[in-house]
Amino acid sequence: MPWIDQEMCTACEICVDECPVGAIDIEDNGRATIVESDCIRCGRCHDACPQEAVRHDSERIPQEVAANLQWVSKLLDHFQSPSECVAFMARIGRHFNKQKKVIERTLAALNTVGEDTANDLDAAIRSTLESRERRAN
Ligand code: SF4
Ligand code: SF4
Incomplete structure (x- = not known):
């Protein structure tokens, strides 16, 4: 699923207008964020963002691996x-x-x-x- 790099987002809301299912919210800080459960993976927001703030899912692999390792480490504390x-x-x-x-x-x-x-x-x-x-x- 695409995701939005908050540091790169300029809060122009173009992606919000482009999303066919209303899956992009504007946070209190004005930046856009994708609601994963609503996203249909159409990619329109990625193509529309003028700041390239909508990023590919694969870029999050290192963070997801780190989160898995953190989870395992937390569970390991019980043994x-x-x-x-x-x-x-x-x-x-x-x-x-x-x-x-x-x-x-x-x-x-x-x-x-x-x-x-x-x-x-x-x-x-x-x-x-x-x-x-x-x-x-
Ligand atoms: S189009 Fe890009 S810069 Fe504009 S609100 Fe969406 S993510 Fe942010
Ligand atoms: S990929 Fe499509 S459905 Fe998902 S947030 Fe972007 S525009 Fe909306």
Whole structure:
């Protein structure tokens, strides 16, 4: 999802007018911010911003990794003995591995879509879910 660099935003509100779903708010400080749950990822705000303040999602990877590590560190504080810590680290590793698999399988399913239309996507998703259900039964 695009995000707005508050330092670069000049509060011109062009992006607010461009957003087709009203997903951009103006904060008390006058700067724009994207409401993630409302954003449909159309990219219009990115193209419209004259300050290049609307940034690509990938630029946040380092911060997201840092946030994950901070979360793990906070949880690790609850375990004292070396064996507890080792067991916890194995569990948290499985948690992130599961997330990785979800993303990989989602991407694989998306790659099977021939035409980028809602119908094709819907059919591909249904087919993936049905075959998974068949395998489970
Ligand atoms: S268009 Fe760019 S500079 Fe203007 S309010 Fe939106 S993010 Fe800020
Ligand atoms: S990507 Fe589209 S929906 Fe999301 S905030 Fe920007 S203009 Fe709005």
